[in-house]
Amino acid sequence: MTPPPGWYPDPHAPHLERWWDGTAWTEHRRTPDVPTAALHPSPDGGAGTGRARAVALTTAGAVLVAAIVTGAVFLAGDDGDPQARTGPTATASAPAPETGPPSPSPSSAGDPDTVEDQLNGITFPLLDGWVRPEHVAEDDVVMTTEGTYDCPGEGTVCRHGLVISRTVSAGEGKTPRVLAEEDIPDAADEAFDEDPVGDRPYGGVESHEVVGSGTVAVAGRAGYFVRWRVTTAEGPGGYVQSTVFPSSVGTESPVAVRYVFDAGEDGPPLADMDRITEGIRSVADAASGGGVGSGIGPTDRPRPTRP
Template sequence: MTPPGWHPDPGYSGNGPAQERWWDGAQWTGHVRASPGAARRRGIRIGVGVTVGVVVLAAIGGGVYLLGKDGGGPPGTAASSPSAVPDPPGAPDGGEKDGEKGGEGNGDGQGPGGQLPPTEPGFATDLAAGISLPVPQGWKGTSGAVGAGLTTGEHACPGDTAETCVRGGVFSAPAAAMKLTAGTPEEAAKKDIALNAQESYGGKSYGKISSHEELKSGAVTVAGGKGYVVRWKVVTEKGDDGYVESLVFPSPTSKNMLVVVRSGFDVNKDAPKLSVLDDITRGIKAASGAGGGADGAV
């Protein structure tokens, strides 16, 4: 069974900011909040276009940035439909019900009562996706209720030295949390790679992407499932060029759920070698103690 927590709202229509809904372990409740990525945050720029539970990742990989968490209490909520429902058992104290106005929170990925998702040494856990990413030596790993991330090599962004970029970044999230609706891993990976490239190296931190070369496109086995990976080398307007990769595979714990892992590495002597990215892919596994939803709806 999927554990109680904030998850992408299965009833979200696509109009207005994306939102999350509270799953109490048995049913969807009337408590909603704005998805962390939909809220404007302050912080250093170092991450990817994935909403990670502990931090908000607003772009992906080497050329990307991470929006750090604000101070404060649990993540805020957002208004939805005007219908209100009674408080269900186990509902979060800080959550708002449908029709109630909420505020911006810190996006720290903690569940009710400040509980963090389960972790294990040497891995960053994406609880919603049911996977754990191996943390290479010298890297920083971040676990989250929705999403997980790995980063290394912080440095001043070439296009905006007031911001911080990273030499390498790898981030995961359920495909639904990234609004990626393609049906198969191959379709999803091929659809995601251009967005990954743009968010990683196409912003002001690295300037526009002038061209790209496809280095890899093919099937791959990840955490026992049949997935698909696409890797590009992109040429940027400012600073280093980059490698970007979109990897999509079925969740090992939730039927019919696809997981997206976005990666970005600078082309630089101080950046990780691509062999490290391959090692991370081989090391992805089912998260210890993570449950799966019967229909893949987290």
């Protein structure tokens, strides 16, 4: 059930409130007029993404089962007096959702080994070591690695791997290659530089190196990918990849799939980027295939460089 528009605790900064427009977070934030009560989860509680904090609160009542929500906030009642509510609710009589307003988690499409991005009409293979997103504040995440850890930089909770799927706006004549090359700097900054509340979980990005790029078939559509090795001020750094291809549903708007992997021995294997790409399928055509290096035409294609 989608919560109605309103001010709710910001999952990135629980001491602030952020406007939820009924479908997604906006960039409007404010300091609450009344105190906001929040509990911070333990690092192994799975709350947050690689660059975000999450808030959890367990509430019990005589007529309600226990529900996990993003936090507790005092909302004004009809008479103007503050009253305690747990998380955003769609209606006064509806039960609180299990999580707060961040974008809905993708469905499993009835397959425990598959994650579905319904908006873009594709499914992803759920590899060993990867799970569906839970208590993830970052938008459009379709899967994460298991567990969390303390970030090497400014006190937030990080994950070793994220896969993000979103629709991108394509200007007239922009090819998947142009869109991927435009998206990769933003992907690197959002993953490893500064988060929305000004923290630097990895101390900031110091440099990057292009370690792979080329044409790629994804779900039977011709696309393009760019992969960077990112060096950060703290920690082992990581890898980020932007893969752009046209959707096979609706208006066939371009889809950008971002991969964010920690480097070092605790990060997921780079081969998972290729394995996930090769396993992406169109919901309209389950037999569609793809993958890094897959043939998509008679022209010569660059192969990815594997560090």
